[in-house]
Amino acid sequence: MGAPEIEEFRISGLHTYQIDEVYDEMFESPNRVREHYRPVFDTLMALPADEIRRRKQSADMSFLNQGITFTVYGRREGTERIFPYDLLPRIVTNAEWTRIEQGLIQRITALNLFLKDIYNDGKILADGVVPREVVYSCKQFRRQMRGLQVPRDVYVAVVGSDLVRLPSGEFVVLEDNLRVPSGVSYMLTNRRVMKRIFPQLFRRYAVKPIEHYTQALLSTLRSLAPEVRGEPTIVLLTPGVYNSAYFEHAYLARQMGIELVEGRDLLTHDNKVYMRTTTGLRRVDVIYRRVDDDFIDPLAFRPDSGLGVAGLFNAYRAGNVTLANAVGTGVADDKALYAYVPKIIKYYLRQDPILNNVETYLLTDPVKRNHVLQNLDKLVVKAVGESGGYGMLIGPASTAEEREEFKARIIADPRNYIAQPTLGISRAPCLTEEGIQPRHVDLRPYILFGDKVTIVPGGLTRVALRKGSLVVNSSQGGGSKDTWVLNS
Amino acid sequence: MLSRVADNLYWMSRYLERAEHTSRLVDVNLTLMLDEMGESSERRWKRVLTALAYKGEDLALADGYQAARELAFSRENAASVTWCISSARENARQVREQISSSQWQRLNRLYLEVTRMESLGTEEANLSDFFQSVQDGIHLFQGVTASTMSHGEGWNFIRMGRYIERAQASVTMLKVFQRDFGASPEKATESTEYLEWIGLLRSLGSFEGYCTTYTADVHQDRVMEFLLLNPEFPHSVRYAVDSLRNAIEAVQGEGRSRRGAALSRVAGRLQSSLSYGQISEIMARSVQDYLESILRQCHEIHELIYEIYVHYSIESALVG
Numbered sequence: 001m002g003a004p005e006i007e008e009f010r011i012s013g014l015h016t017y018q019i020d021e022v023y024d025e026m027f028e029s030p031n032r033v034r035e036h037y038r039p040v041f042d043t044l045m046a047l048p049a050d051e052i053r054r055r056k057q058s059a060d061m062s063f064l065n066q067g068i069t070f071t072v073y074g075r076r077e078g079t080e081r082i083f084p085y086d087l088l089p090r091i092v093t094n095a096e097w098t099r100i101e102q103g104l105i106q107r108i109t110a111l112n113l114f115l116k117d118i119y120n121d122g123k124i125l126a127d128g129v130v131p132r133e134v135v136y137s138c139k140q141f142r143r144q145m146r147g148l149q150v151p152r153d154v155y156v157a158v159v160g161s162d163l164v165r166l167p168s169g170e171f172v173v174l175e176d177n178l179r180v181p182s183g184v185s186y187m188l189t190n191r192r193v194m195k196r197i198f199p200q201l202f203r204r205y206a207v208k209p210i211e212h213y214t215q216a217l218l219s220t221l222r223s224l225a226p227e228v229r230g231e232p233t234i235v236l237l238t239p240g241v242y243n244s245a246y247f248e249h250a251y252l253a254r255q256m257g258i259e260l261v262e263g264r265d266l267l268t269h270d271n272k273v274y275m276r277t278t279t280g281l282r283r284v285d286v287i288y289r290r291v292d293d294d295f296i297d298p299l300a301f302r303p304d305s306g307l308g309v310a311g312l313f314n315a316y317r318a319g320n321v322t323l324a325n326a327v328g329t330g331v332a333d334d335k336a337l338y339a340y341v342p343k344i345i346k347y348y349l350r351q352d353p354i355l356n357n358v359e360t361y362l363l364t365d366p367v368k369r370n371h372v373l374q375n376l377d378k379l380v381v382k383a384v385g386e387s388g389g390y391g392m393l394i395g396p397a398s399t400a401e402e403r404e405e406f407k408a409r410i411i412a413d414p415r416n417y418i419a420q421p422t423l424g425i426s427r428a429p430c431l432t433e434e435g436i437q438p439r440h441v442d443l444r445p446y447i448l449f450g451d452k453v454t455i456v457p458g459g460l461t462r463v464a465l466r467k468g469s470l471v472v473n474s475s476q477g478g479g480s481k482d483t484w485v486l487n488s
Numbered sequence: 489m490l491s492r493v494a495d496n497l498y499w500m501s502r503y504l505e506r507a508e509h510t511s512r513l514v515d516v517n518l519t520l521m522l523d524e525m526g527e528s529s530e531r532r533w534k535r536v537l538t539a540l541a542y543k544g545e546d547l548a549l550a551d552g553y554q555a556a557r558e559l560a561f562s563r564e565n566a567a568s569v570t571w572c573i574s575s576a577r578e579n580a581r582q583v584r585e586q587i588s589s590s591q592w593q594r595l596n597r598l599y600l601e602v603t604r605m606e607s608l609g610t611e612e613a614n615l616s617d618f619f620q621s622v623q624d625g626i627h628l629f630q631g632v633t634a635s636t637m638s639h640g641e642g643w644n645f646i647r648m649g650r651y652i653e654r655a656q657a658s659v660t661m662l663k664v665f666q667r668d669f670g671a672s673p674e675k676a677t678e679s680t681e682y683l684e685w686i687g688l689l690r691s692l693g694s695f696e697g698y699c700t701t702y703t704a705d706v707h708q709d710r711v712m713e714f715l716l717l718n719p720e721f722p723h724s725v726r727y728a729v730d731s732l733r734n735a736i737e738a739v740q741g742e743g744r745s746r747r748g749a750a751l752s753r754v755a756g757r758l759q760s761s762l763s764y765g766q767i768s769e770i771m772a773r774s775v776q777d778y779l780e781s782i783l784r785q786c787h788e789i790h791e792l793i794y795e796i797y798v799h800y801s802i803e804s805a806l807v808g
Contacts (some may be wrong), residue, residue: 042523044743131708162593240582241582243582250584250585251585253585254585259490260585261490262492264492265490265491265492267802269802274805275490276490276492276798276800277489277490277491278489278490278491278494278641278645278739278798279489280800280805281802281805
């Protein structure tokens with residue numbers, strides 16, 4: 001279909017702006033800007049390129065000075081980088097958002113019921129809706145959780161689900177993150193920076209606010225406290241300064257006004273959890289933990305973990321402390337289980353899913369496996385337990401060697417992989433070296449599930465800043481942009 | 489406040505104080521070396537290394553620059569300025585959300601400056617600049633700390649670290665110096681030893697303060713009196729102990745006082761002995777013993793701070 005044919009543009013690079021069958025967030029067609037993107041487009045037209053560059057620099061400085069960084073693994077120890085960031089907002093209309101919101105509430109409600117079920121009665125397994133082997137063969141299934149009562153039956157309190165938009169304009173769920181989803185601090189700081197950089201543009205739109213996220217998180221955690229003991233003490237448990245998301249942990253703790261603790265700050269005595277303070281031991285009621293299951297308690301899980309607290313799991317079993325999220329929630333975001341989520345929704349809620357899944361092939365089925373192995377160049381293969389864009393094969397962008405390697409891995413352990421068709425995920429305009437260019441984006445809204453469900457409007461829009469790349473993870477050269485949900 | 493945070497703030501502060509002390513001491517000795525009078529510079533550098541508790545490979549002390557470079561830039565040796573500043577930064581990094589962002593930026597910049605200067609080459613003239621800029625950087629950090637951080641518990645742990653380090657460093661310095669010069673008669677501080685005594689005052693940042701109080705007439709017991717007992721000068725041992733005790737009392741006021749009874753007593757006893765001490769009495773008896781007992785009490789205070797606020801046993805904290 002080609003480049004935009006609108007006459008008035010003066011922005012460099014727009015004549016190479018590619019518009020094809022993939023959904024473009026700004027252009028409805030090469031000669032038509034979507035109605036809700038009009039003000040952004042007009043602003044871009046009105047600003048000289050130098051001014052845009054100046055604002056971009058100003059935003060970069062702001063990130064640098066605030067030390068908003070993340071750590072990249074697999075490189076030199078402790079490499080800190082600024083989180084790459086794009087200046088043009090991603091805009092979601094009110095109608096689109098309402099549907100997303102309803103869909104996510106439905107999905108998380110069902111997944112919480114599912115977790116309760118498999119760790120207690122196992123009805124859904126007995127009824128054959130989800131095969132037992134899918135659940136029990138999952139590395140994230142924790143038999144230690146069997147029969148354990150969690151407050152309000154909330155297993156996942158904090159969720160970040162990844163959505164993508166298909167060429168039809170429909171949003172679908174690509175994956176759920178039910179363990180320790182991260183990135184919310186970027187959502188909040190993106191917004192703060194944007195308000196400084198584009199105040200006029202903000203006023204032309206009626207953008208729904210997101211600043212209440214940390215308060216909502218705090219009241220969600222508070223609502224999950226074990227039996228009433230007065231005002232509960234809530235802490236955020238971090239693996240420490242070397243963790244890639246340490247900035248976020250410190251940021252959230254500070255914004256909520258709670259202590260940021262490491263494993264060595266906590267101890268258990270008589271099945272209760274305490275933190276060491278200068279005025280003595282203080283009882284801890286709720287732990288918003290950003291440490292993975294495996295490392296949380298060396299007595300219950302990995303004995304070589306230095307990040308956890310010995311005896312924590314027993315205190316948890318005894319109901320003296322709440323962990324958010326609960327242990328063992330990873331079984332529900334396993335990529336093989338993902339294929340069953342529509343059935344899970346139907347089973348517990350007797351509703352059709354509002355947000356659809358991406359078609360997924362389970363490789364344990366020999367017929368499907370053969371089909372996938374013969375079409376590796378057209379499919380995306382993912383390891384079921386991995387996140388962050390690691391352990392992935394993107395067929396169309398892969399080399400023959402990579403495909404051979406994955407083929408061998410799949411045959412060796414078919415349960416560990418799934419395959420999905422390569423999606424034409426939507427693109428949004430970004431400021432790049434070559435001017436304004438479309439780049440692939442996804443959307444990660446953050447859902448809080450406590451005594452009520454809160455989803456701050458929008459979420460983190462992640463961008464594959466490398467041309468043509470489909471991987472939006474920050475560890476793989478992805479960036480982010482502010483997401484605006486409109487009031488009307 | 490978390491015990492770990494108190495621990496980090498305390499050591500951040502101690503390491504910075506140590507870096508400042510080392511910078512000043514080495515810088516003064518580099519200058520002193522140029523006025524070669526009587527005593528060999530080798531003996532002087534030996535004293536410096538002893539005062540800094542240097543433990544490392546043997547250095548050629550004849551020209552002093554090798555020792556100065558080692559004490560400035562070594563990444564392995566815990567006595568070096570670079571090592572101290574890196575450790576201070578590492579401690580601050582772990583409690584970044586507990587200190588003000590200006591503090592963090594100031595300290596981080598100091599760290600970057602120090603590590604950059606090392607690569608600039610270590611010309612003799614640069615060495616002095618290096619030590620000067622470290623002292624300036626630390627003074628700036630202290631200013632930023634005083635004006636941007638809440639003067640609560642965390643601030644008081646920073647003060648504890650700074651003043652206990654200062655008291656110990658000064659007393660250690662005095663001890664080493666007294667061993668070499670203490671025997672000389674009271675007023676024989678004219679030609680040869682005159683420069684050494686001034687060197688001592690300068691090493692402890694006290695020469696100008698001394699002159700204002702006693703004029704430039706240098707007498708051994710006046711120097712000792714000034715460095716040990718002066719109530720107003722921030723580098724005297726008494727001033728450091730007064731401030732240390734204030735910080736301890738401020739923290740105790742916020743917590744449960746019963747737990748801190750032993751600490752209060754030891755800190756109070758040390759403070760009183762300095763407040764009411766007389767230099768003639770101190771000099772009449774064994775000065776070495778006197779200084780040793782101050783060091784011992786400082787060490788006891790350090791141990792008690794840890795016992796009460798950081799490494800306490802679960803049992804002791806659960807009762808009451």
